[in-house]
Amino acid sequence: xxxxxxxxxxxxxxxxxxxxxxxxxxxxxxxxxxxxxxxxxxxxxxxxxxxxxxxxxxxxxxxxxxxxxxxxxxxxxxxxxxxxxxxxxxxxxxxxxxxxxxxxxxxxxxxxxxxxxxxxxxxxxxxxxxxxxxxxxxxxxxxxxxxxxxxxxxxxxxxxxxxxxxxxxxxxxxxxxxxxxxxxxxxxxxxxxxxxxxxxxxxxxxxxxxxxxxxxxxxxxxxxxxxxxxxxxxxxxxxxxxxxxxxxxxxxxxxxxxxxxxxxxxxxxxxxxxxxxxxxxxxxxxxxxxxxxxxxxxxxxxxxxxxxxxxxxxxxxxxxxxxxxxxxxxxxxxxxxxxxxxxxxxxxxxxxxxxxxxxxxxxxxxxxxxxxxxxxxxxxxxxxxxxxxxxxxxxxxxxxxxxxxxxxxxxxxxxxxxxxxxxxxxxxxxxxxxxxxxxxxxxxxxxxxxxxxxxxxxxxxxxxxxxxxxxxxxxxxxxxxxxxxxxxxxxxxxxxxxxxxxxxxxxxxxxxxxxxxxxxxxxxx
Ligand code: AHR
Numbered sequence: 342x343x344x345x346x347x348x349x350x351x352x353x354x355x356x357x358x359x360x361x362x363x364x365x366x367x368x369x370x371x372x373x374x375x376x377x378x379x380x381x382x383x384x385x386x387x388x389x390x391x392x393x394x395x396x397x398x399x400x401x402x403x404x405x406x407x408x409x410x411x412x413x414x415x416x417x418x419x420x421x422x423x424x425x426x427x428x429x430x431x432x433x434x435x436x437x438x439x440x441x442x443x444x445x446x447x448x449x450x451x452x453x454x455x456x457x458x459x460x461x462x463x464x465x466x467x468x469x470x471x472x473x474x475x476x477x478x479x480x481x482x483x484x485x486x487x488x489x490x491x492x493x494x495x496x497x498x499x500x501x502x503x504x505x506x507x508x509x510x511x512x513x514x515x516x517x518x519x520x521x522x523x524x525x526x527x528x529x530x531x532x533x534x535x536x537x538x539x540x541x542x543x544x545x546x547x548x549x550x551x552x553x554x555x556x557x558x559x560x561x562x563x564x565x566x567x568x569x570x571x572x573x574x575x576x577x578x579x580x581x582x583x584x585x586x587x588x589x590x591x592x593x594x595x596x597x598x599x600x601x602x603x604x605x606x607x608x609x610x611x612x613x614x615x616x617x618x619x620x621x622x623x624x625x626x627x628x629x630x631x632x633x634x635x636x637x638x639x640x641x642x643x644x645x646x647x648x649x650x651x652x653x654x655x656x657x658x659x660x661x662x663x664x665x666x667x668x669x670x671x672x673x674x675x676x677x678x679x680x681x682x683x684x685x686x687x688x689x690x691x692x693x694x695x696x697x698x699x700x701x702x703x704x705x706x707x708x709x710x711x712x713x714x715x716x717x718x719x720x721x722x723x724x725x726x727x728x729x730x731x732x733x734x735x736x737x738x739x740x741x742x743x744x745x746x747x748x749x750x751x752x753x754x755x756x757x758x759x760x761x762x763x764x765x766x767x768x769x770x771x772x773x774x775x776x777x778x779x780x781x782x783x784x785x786x787x788x789x790x791x792x793x794x795x796x797x798x799x800x801x802x803x804x805x806x807x808x809x810x811x812x813x814x815x816x817x818x819x820x821x822x823x824x825x826x827x828x829x830x831x832x833x834x835x836x837x838x839x840x841x842x843x844x845x846x847x848x849x850x851x852x853x854x855x856x857x858x859x860x861x862x863x864x865x866x
Contacts (some may be wrong), residue, residue, distance in 0.1 A: 344784075357407040358785055364842060368804040368852050371761040371782040373865070375788060377806045382431040383666075383714035384752035386706045387411035387745060388489065390671060390717040393438035393472075394463040394724050395686025398771075401722030401731050404482060410734045415471070416480050419736045420722060423729055424484040428752060431534060432481050432672055433489040433717045438462040438544035440536070441495030445505040448473020449524055449655040459650055462544065464685025474509060475521075478530045484843045487533040491716070492564060494538030494556050495546040502564045506532065510568040529568040534578050534715070536670070537561060539615060541582040542591060550594035556582050557595070558606040580668050580715075584652055586615045592655045600659035609664075610715060613652055614671040617642040617698060627676040627689035632797045635694045635825040635858075636768035638674060639795055642698045643773070645672070646705045653712045669706065669717035673726035675719075676696055687724045691829075693822045693837045693858060694739035695726055700793045700860045703748050704779045710756050718745075730831075737829050740837040743820050747839060747862040750789045754781035757788065761803075766796040776855075788865045790815070797825050805851045807865065812851045815844045817863030821856045 391397055404410045404417050411418040412644050439462055447456040448470040455470040472480075481488055481842045490509070493500035493673050507517035509530045518529065535558045539545045541553045547555070566577040578796050591613060599608060619625055619641040625634060627697050652667060674695050675687075682688040699718070706713045718741070722729045728742040756779070763774035776783050777793045794801050818839040842861055 342828065350540055362503060369762050369764060369776070370806065371778060371792070371803050372806050372808055373788065373790060374758040374760065376404070376784070376809050377758060379756035379758060380710040382430070382707050382710050382754050382756050385701070385715040386713060387427070387429070387748060387752055388431040388433065388670070388715060388717040389429050389721040389728070390433040390437070390719045391721045392439060392724065393435050393439045393443070393460060393681065394720070396731065397720050398472050398725035399469070400733075401729065403476060405471060408702060412664060414479055415476065415484055415485060417731070417736075420729055420731070420734050421480075421483045423736070423738060424721075427728065427742070428749050429484055429486040430752065431487045431489045431715070431717070432484075433491060433534075433536065434722065435479050436462075436491060436539055437671075438539065440491035440539045441493050441497070442547040443493050444497065444501065445474055446507070447861040448590060449475060449508065449520075461828070463687075464683045466685075470783055471784065474505070475524055475526060478509070478526070488531060489534035489536060490532050490534030491539050492560065494541060494560060495544075499563050501557045503561060505563050506535070510566045510571070510608075512567065512569070515581055523710060529570070531568060531571060532566055532577050534580055534610070535564065535566070536580050536612070537564070537608075538582045540585065542585050542588070545582065550590050552584060553591070554598050557608070561606040561608055561793070570604065570777050578666070579607070580612050581608045581611035582669065583611040583667075584648070586612045587648055587651060588606075588653060589651065592652050596656055596659040596665070599665065610666040610668045611656065612668045612670045613648065614621040615645060615648050615669065616671070616673060616675040616719070618675045622679050623675040623717040626678065627692065628696075628828060630826045632825060633769045633771070635797055636766070636771040636773060638694060639698055639701065640771050640773055642674065643702055643705075645669075645702055648703060649709045649713060653709065656712060663711055666714035667709075667712045669713060670715065671719045672716060673719045675725055689725060691727060691730070691739035691741050692825065693740050693827045694819070694825045696820055696837065697793055697795065697858065697860055699726070699741045699744040700748070700791065701777055703744070703751070704777050704791070704793070705781045707751065707756055708783070732831055735831045737834045739829055740820065743837065743839050744860060747820065747860065748791065749819055750783055750787075750862070751779070751791070754783040754789065756781055759790075768797065776803070789864055790863050791863045792855050793855060794859050794861075797858045800854055800856045803853045803855055805853060805865065811846070812865040813846045813851055814866045815842070815863035816866070817842050817861065819856060819859050819861045821859035825858050
């Protein structure tokens, strides 16, 4: 047995210790309002974002057909298997800032003829264009997901974007469809979501809201989806660039224009980008941090709630029927780059803290399910708050990956309000709610409950009631670790790993002992 195998075993033993050593104190009441269901939790809030950035695509997804790393048509097999378990609803691609410098023609046709370009946004890396449209579509088909394609508004034209959509969606009776067929895919691709530009107030061209709006109207009209299977309810949804965090000029201008619009243009969504950074530029460490740092970042992430409310209020003013979805299509914790890495590659570690931070964001999105119907974590592999990290043939699943996997039952389930006396957890100058929770009923009528115990020191005993009905048992998983900054490394890949969790009612009461700094997801019977 190799040295790291022994270390992995030791960590597994420790994991069992933190699960069983809880002392929870007096119970707090948690009531799931099962008789008062809310809206559907759109599965698309569990979306991913894969940009041509560092090893986000090259190395993390694409290794090439000739690679010794096991792959299917150049796409790494281990990553596909891991992502399938997340039931990834959509993948946003090719950027990010990269999207506004991307020219799709560089990435189609025979590999040997593809252009090499420079990824000027991200570390001046050579972009070989070996992962282009057909490879992306192959990738999302392999993981069972849908395409969210961002077109180039910053340095492209509406014609270029229209030609790209025609290439992807037009029938083979057209030249565009014929070209796609010649490249191996006669069937039109599905493009479920279309991003019209990215951060057009910043890296996407520093456009004023009015200038962007004039572009938006043109792109929304002429960048058409010709796939005959995408009509009616299945029509492509166009997402406009929206807010930079709390800045409201874009959402205000776009929603006002949409309210008074003429027939020839439309959108179905508005984006919001907000990262958890606790200051800019990102300087907080992703490893070896203490509880003060842990509490600080969790506090910072909870600001998402206020942002969603703020933008929802603007949207409600112009769209009280909530036709336009709010897409939080870049979110996550953005930390200092790891020592020894190219700062332009945005490489950071991913800890237990980050998994809990993800769960808090899920909960905030879910509580706003009426408006937030899409979200994309930044990013999928090797970049920022990644699900997966790779190093040549090695792959590790991060704690955030596990949080996403544990929340799969919430996809398309019906939101059930939760009432819980959260209490307060204080660390230094930072005070936070001690507990956060959401619940939902899935299509089979099963009730799921997610509880995050933010308290880094104390477990919490929770007495669960279902409003009118009684809960007899709970069965699911718990994610925690010895330390808040515990990570999964290539050497010890299972340091933060979900463990089984179960509880049975006694004396008519169902109590759950939720360990300190943990996420519990259970099905209630
Ligand atoms: O996710 C990294 C970058 O952050 C994206 O490219 C950009 O849209 C945002 O500023």
